[in-house]
Amino acid sequence: MPNKPWMNQYPQEVPHSYDYPKMNLANILVDSALAYPNHTALDFMGKKISYRELLKSAYRFANALLKLGIRKGDRIAVMLPNCPQGVIAYYGTLLAGGIAVMTNPLYVPREIEHQLTDAGVRMIVTLDALVGRVTKAMENHPLEYTLVTGVQDYLPFPKNVLYPLKAKKDGTAAxxxxxxxHVLSFKKLLESSSDAPVHVEVNPEEDLALIQYTGGTTGFAKGVMLTHMNLVSNAIQANLWFYKCEKGKEKYLAALPFFHVFGLTVLLNLAIYTAGTLILMPRFEIKQVLKAIDKQRPSIFPGAPTMYIAIINNAEVVKYDLSSIETCISGAAPLPVEVQEKFERLTGGRLIEGYGLTEASPVTHVNNIWGRRKPASIGLPFPDTEARIVNGLTGEDLPLGEIGELIVRGPQVMKGYWKRPEDTAATLRDGWLYTGDLARMDEEGFFFILDRRKDLIIAGGYNIYPREVEEVLFEHPDVAEAVVAGIVDPYRGESVKAYIVLKDGCETTEAELKSFCKERLAVYKVPKVYEFREALPKTLVGKVLRRKLIDEEADTFNKSV
Structure with missing residues (x-):
């Protein structure tokens, strides 16, 4: 393979290499607060919090942790939507030397239990509306502390008064x-805590800042160990690529959730590093997003393809002024070229596709924002990031243009999997991260993903691993056999489809199975389509041919288009 041809495609403003500071990740907040103390860090539905206020709150949280006996290396779960409390808890945990475990608020008890017990979490920060779910999940493994907050705690008047009334009306009241x-008020804890600076010393290259869970094809999710250096490096790499980004001036539309590593890096950490303003969106609601762009004028909007699809297909989009959008990076799923072109015509901004994975903090590749790019390409490796196309079994380089496994190496690559040395050894080999994704590189150094991991389903930017869903289906007393696969979905990229063989004499319906799954899986993992069959295609040794089912679906879809 030619030696790093992608470097010839770098804009002259982007360095090939950089000396990344060895520091606690939370120092990016400390530095921005010192340089821009009065600048707005967070804008939460009209409630504005300056960098000075945010840092003081993070210090209060860190001091509260130390007073409760939390020490360096202890794991703190943050199970919140995008809100000030989540940002405070995240950076406060890091200042105290703790390790953050970002947890999806959509998780059901079985998923919460696995993640929190696997990580050995001592404390969780969560919403009042989710306390019951957490308590149920941890019945057999009680946490030492649960810190409880409400969305209304950081809303401006009169929204803080009206929110509980609205929640009650919507049936979502806590x-x-x-x-x-052991169950403490987040707000009261901070009020009674000192805002004196806290700086627990860490070894940035060895000590963990984050355990981020990713799905596993062989069962439950694995914890990815990301060091302070991993995350600092990836935030700075992103900033080097966004070379027109001006410190203290950018506004970031934060619709991507921070519990997803893509949102954590390209929104939260990048925005704080650049002293930008984060316009926090607790969830992606198309009307609220359009209003926010129109009124609050964000310049940077990282997202998943489904977000951009929702915008370009909204019937009322012409009523809103979207011209403030300058830069968007799309990740978490493939970006259709048609969506990219329509969105750019609509906003006048640049929408580029990138690539990454949790094990790389997550970004490894991205297209040029203002320079040359190629349709359907994931772009070029980040500064200080090496990439090769190899034979996945032998590790040998393949000739230019051939399809093989994409492997990467760089300062953002994980330390390994939490308490899983065998999985770590299989994925990290001689410093190279084997992605499991099939790709090719052209003569100019642009990379193209040809296929994702064999069985991975990506729906609306979320990774869904079939075996976890199948195991739930097998728990149903009427199910004899079940296999799950991804099918084409024009909006979400893929949807989950379940192929079911029932036990003799059973007549379970699609609605019953869906209800069964909803009780045991996060909503985005629940199969959308169910097909009942007499038998499933199998090999001679009895292994179900999932690929055959996927190919059948693809043929049906292509004939219908």
């Missing part, structure tokens, strides 16, 4: 929380 020595 059950009254029973506070105790």
């Amino acid at each position: 059950v009254p929380v029973k506070y105790s020595n």
Whole structure:
């Protein structure tokens, strides 16, 4: 393979290499607060918090942790939507030397239990509306502390008064929380805590800042160990690529969730590093997003393809002024070229596709924003990032243009999997991260993903691993056999389809199976389509031919187009 031909495609403003500071990741907040103390860091539905206020709150949180006996290396789960409390808890945990475990608020008890017990979490920060779910999940492994907050705690008046009334009307109101020595109020804890600076020393290259869970094709999710250096490097790499980004001037539309590593890096960490303003969106609601762009004028909008699809297909989009959007990076799923072109015509901004994976903090490749790019390409490797196309079994380089496994190496690549040395050894070989994705590189150094991991389903930017869904289906007393695969979905990229063989004499319906799954899986993992069959295609040794089912679906879809 030619030696790093992608470097010839770098804009002259982007360095090939950089000396990344060896520091606690939370220092990016400290530095921005010192340089821009009065600048707005967070804008939460009209509630503005300056960098000075945000840092003081993070210090209060860190001091509270230390007073409760939390020490360096302890794991703190943050199970919140995008809100000030999540940002405070994240950076406060890092300042105290703790390790953040970002947890999806959509998780059901079985998923919460696995993640929190696997990570050995001592404390969780979550919403009042989610306390019951967390308590149920951790019945057999009680946490030492649960810190409880409500969305209304950081809303401006009169929204803070009206929000509980709206939640009650919508049926989403929280059950009254029973506070105790182990169930504490987030707000009161901060109010009673000192804002004196806290700087627990860490070894940035060895000590973990984050355990981020990713799905596993062989069962439950694996914890990816990301060091302070991994995350600092990836935030700075992104900033080097966004070379027109001006410190203290950019506004970031934060619709991507921070519990997803893509949102954590290209939104939260990048925005704080550049002293930008984060316009926090608790969830992606198309009307609220369009209003936010129109009124609050964000310049940077990282997202998943489904977000851009929702915008270009909205019937009322012409009523909103989207011209403030200058830069968008799309990740978490393939970006259709048609979507890219329509979105750019609509906004006048640049929408580029990137590539990454949790094990790389996550970004490894991205297209030029203002320079040359290629349709359907994931672009070029980031500064200090090497990439090769190899034979996945032998590790040998393949000739230019041939399809093989994409492997990467760089300062953003994980330390390994939490408590899984065998999985680590299989994925990290001689410093190279084997992605499991099939790709090719052209003569100019642009990379193209040809296929994702064999069985991975990506729906709306979320990774879904079939075996986890199948295991739930097998728990149903009427199911004899089940296999799950991804089918084409024009909006979400893919949807989950379940192929079911029922036990003799059973007549379970699609609605019953869907209800069964909803009780045991996060909503985005629940199969959308169910097909009942007499038998499933199998090999001679009885292994189900998932690929055959996928190919059948693809043929049906192509004939219908």
